[in-house]
Amino acid sequence: MIRRILFLSLLGGTSLLTYAQENVLQYVKPITGTRKMGHTYPGATVPFGMVQLSPDTDTIPYEMNGRYNKDVYKYCAGYQYEDKTITGFSHTHFSGTGHSDLGDFLIMPAVGELQLNPGTADHPESGYRSRFSHSTEIAEPNYYKVKLEDNNIIAELTTSTRVGFHQYTFPASSRSHIILDMMAGIYNYENKNVWTFIRVENDTLVTGFRQTNGWARTRIEYFAMAFSKPFKAYGHQNYAKDVYKGFWRKFDQTKDFPEMAGKQIRAWFDFNTTEGEQVKIKFALSPVSTQGALKNLRAEIPGWDFEAVKRAGQAQWTAELNKIQITSGSREEKENFYTAMYHAFINPTVYMDTDGAYRGLDMNIHTANGYTNYTTFSLWDTYRALHPLFNVIQPKRNADMIQSMLHHYEQSVQHMLPVWSHYANENWCMTGYHSVSVIADAIMKGNAPFDVNKALDACVATARHRTYDGLGYYMDMGYVPEDKNGASVSKTLEYAYDDWCIAQVAQKLGRTDLYNEFIRRAVNYKNVYDRSTGFMRPRLSDGSFKVSFDPLQTHDQGFIEGNAWNYSLYVPHHPDSMIAMMGGKKQFTQHLDSLFTMELPDKYFAETEDITRDGIIGNYVHGNEPSHHVAYLYNWTGHPWKTQERIRMILKKMYHPGPDGLGGNDDCGQMSAWYIFSSLGFYPVCPGSNQYALGSPAIDKATLQLENGRTFTIEARNQGDKNVYVQKVVLNGTPLNRWYITHEEIMNGGKVEFYMSARRGNK
Structure with missing residues (x-):
């Protein structure tokens, strides 16, 4: 990282050294867009990561009485800022969509009497969900933290590309639980689950898969889940009507039976915990197999250092966000800009x-x-x-x-x-x-x-x-x-x-x-x-x-x-x-x-x-x-x-x-x-052409670090809330007598200057 900072400073002089030293992560607000129609999620992910580990605040059926349920639209990302309870933390989410799916493999920590239904928002005590407050909620790039008030548990989340890392700080209890809900999902269609399977490999490792029929007609996700300490007992409940058929009746499958299969399964894993003890979970995904998920887990997070994984993911975000380095006298502008970059680098x-x-x-x-x-x-x-x-x-x-x-x-x-x-x-x-x-x-x-x-x-x-x-x-x-x-x-x-x-x-x-x-x-x-x-x-x-x-x-x-x-x-x-x-x-x-x-x-x-x-x-x-x-x-x-x-x-x-x-x-x-x-001052009106229409830059200066090793700088002279009008544009020292810039001009590197005023331009 030190060498990268030095390299950037050599490219752009002392001002770039200032950029490289600035903590751009402070400007990213993952909570932006979680209220009303933004449909973003506040949880942890790395740039373009396969795992999006985030809280879900409700589970809404797609249909009510055979008709489309309008309330489901709010939960495209699984989270709504206005909600007062969290049902759990699932591993896959869309960012900002107008339709949904996913919400796979919901995990929820709990203490006390075991409850295997999510309960209701009005009466969270009737299930495993918990009240929470935004005052204890922290959302940063690749890190999420919240206190689950009903159980007095601190939940922390971070990720690598293919692995979600949970860290739960428990109170002292002989009845501490980790619940794995294979039924939960975003946009819960009737009969969405085609089949789910859980296999207890040993007292710290669980594998399985989930096949669903929702927006995607047939979607299969495999997982490998590792615990930081052995669980003392485990079990499951199958909510389908056709359970325990045939020869399977020879076993009591509800407790300590290593294979759990069915459409509607919720499993639990029990622990003894001391005051402030942390139970950690690594949860790897694979589109291919449980063996693939296990390989992903071992390759990406071989150890149990939560902070190291968090730092590594945030270092990825720092590198990606620094691809555009801006100068602005407005902190709000910096927060808008780097939050936009964060959201732009989540999908695909x-x-x-x-x-x-x-x-x-x-x-x-x-x-x-x-x-x-x-x-x-x-x-x-x-x-x-x-x-x-x-x-x-x-x-x-x-x-x-x-x-x-x-x-x-x-x-x-x-x-x-x-x-x-x-x-x-x-x-x-x-x-x-x-x-x-x-x-x-x-x-x-x-x-x-x-x-x-x-x-x-x-x-x-x-x-x-x-x-x-x-x-x-x-x-x-x-x-x-x-x-x-x-x-x-x-x-x-x-x-x-x-x-x-x-x-x-x-x-x-x-x-x-x-x-x-x-x-x-x-x-x-x-x-x-x-x-x-x-x-x-x-x-x-x-x-x-x-x-x-x-x-x-x-x-x-x-x-x-x-x-x-x-x-x-x-x-x-x-x-x-x-x-x-x-x-x-x-x-x-x-x-x-x-x-x-x-x-x-x-x-x-x-x-x-x-x-x-x-x-x-x-x-x-x-x-x-x-x-x-x-x-x-x-x-x-x-x-x-x-x-x-x-x-x-x-x-x-x-x-x-x-x-x-x-x-x-x-x-x-x-x-x-x-x-x-638009903040940079140009926009691709017609993708497929090489032209970007010019607008009005809202930043004072921006430097684009291009993959070809060049830099392209945008400078808006005398820019301000009232000075929105462009008097002239100068590209590499030459006045630009057109209202567009080309892709080649950007990728060749150099500098474009916008001269701004409160007075309308002459053209």
Whole structure:
């Protein structure tokens, strides 16, 4: 670490030495986004770690009386800041999603009479859950601590990539327990557990697996659990109706029987503890086998030094967070920025054992040779800014993520790239085929250490899959008809953008036939534009526009997570054409202005839990991703000062370092990536191109430590809360007479200077 600090100081002078010595971890607030709609979790994980060890504050059934339970939406990450009790600590969590799964292998320490049900929030004493207070809660990168008040137990959590490390400080008791709940999970579908199995190897080692049928149709996770001291007794209760059938009745399986199997199992392990005694647990995961989990455990955490594991994980976070080093006079800005970097570096997650073995989409075991295999691809969200951010500061990881996508394609019966995938499953969630955008962005930016022609073939095969989500209609008619396939306008617009991405790669690789095919498809957005209303509008299979049309409504209007006002601005690959189509710069500017200033009536917030005023400014929906590029479109209308003004407003309104500090789901880091780019002063309006639109930097200075050994510095002179307008931009000493910067200019290293003022610029 000393050598790294010296190396960084030699690269950038004394100011970099100051950066390297500063504890950037102090600015990360994992609690941000845990209230309301942020859907983040406060627990421990390392960058892109396979284990996300975090408290769960309630277990909510997905359905109530046969209908979708709206309350379940709050618990996408398992934790809600407003809750007063903790049910336990599970090992897998999504960060910031709008749907959920996971919550595997919940562990809860307890003392006194053994209780094997979680109880209720109103009466936690009726089960194993416990009250807690935020006053005793500490959440840092790779460390979580809380006091479980009902049992007077201090819980501490940390992790390595594949192993969760628990440390529980008990009171004196002859009845101390560790409960392992194999039934618990996030989004508890009825009959979610297909099968669970626990094997007691000896008095300190337990192995097993859990197979579930939830959002992922068939998901299998194996574990190895080691205790720091022998347990004196153990047992389990099986809550299924078909227990103890056949020859198994020859044994009393409820206590001290080494094999526990069934759909609904809760197990316990008993200890004697002295006052202040710590019982530690190492809990390793594997997508392959219990043997793989055991190998992961021994490879990553061979000993029992909790503090050493915590320090090692926090050192990983320090290294990752220092890839962008900022100067700001505002502590809040530093907390916002480094918390955003933290959230951006959680997903996608590593999905393989230490030997490279992983479970593929075909449920067979594969080996990742020469790359790290990843999972959790929320691509409808993350193609917009997260993966472009990775191309700048995490290019090696992003290339590995793309190789993971390409192997997904090879293992897919449909021969399609991932849409929304996790844990060897494709969920088919959301619209478009945005793996194409991620792949194209990497290829066009020169970050493609893989067979680019094979990658293009995978993109083409995906885009020609006629049976996928209205794509056959789109190919034949040039649009998706609403009477044949819902959310038709969103799909048409997104397919057209993805097709443009394919065309760019085909042109770069000299495959003219493919370029011609997909550049024609890239203008299909014109087929859903209605000149009479000035909006994108759903069309029917007879060619007519849908008669009943409300441009402010989302549902049943041809859109998903947006309305016509927002989606009419979604042509990121042809902004000039879009502006001309919508009446020219003046009229288009008025449309943009209205988007930010209008007031939506209450009726548009009444029907669904994911549409609230929290993530909305006027009719601009920052909490839903289709609008994320919109504020930058003023750069194409001759009003860049409006982009600058809007960006700084959004930064202030939608982000702050507190539990409710995110104006919408973080969506696996997309909201955070938007913040990072926008704070730095530029944004990838159109991934797949090499351009980043300029905005208004909110930091005083930032230095990007690039993987190629170069540095790129952004300096905002005279920047402040009122000085949001850019007077001029200077790149490496030369005035920049355009409102974008290129990827090559960033990766070549150097310096860009923004001269800021409270007065609007001349352009």
